[in-house]
Amino acid sequence: MVERLSQGPASVSELGKPLARSLAAVVQHVQVLEASGLVQSQKVGRTRTCRINTTALRSAETWIAERRTLVERRLDRLGGYLARTADTPDPGWVGGVTRAVQPAEES
Secondary structure, eight states: OHHHHTTSOEEHHHHHTTSSSOHHHHHHHHHHHHHHTSEEEEEETTEEEEEEOHHHHHHHHHHHHHHHHHHHHHHHHHHHHHHHHTTOOOTTEETTEEOOOOOOOOO
């Protein structure tokens, strides 16, 4: 629905046409989108026309981009760690089970 509304305003029935959903389910989905602030609607007569709230969508896009950057940094650090430790065997790893390793005795 959001994709369709990004092309321009549409009535609830137009939004529901390509979906295998009842009109009641489409209305319920539109209500959720309205409650989130992503969509605004206006009823004129018997027709409810919906449009995207571009300000809210930009805000969501910014939030997602920030999260994506954070996750990518974490994955880069994980990749670096895995690359550095790839050839270092874990002394506690025995047959697929991690076992407690006793510290080596000092001589």
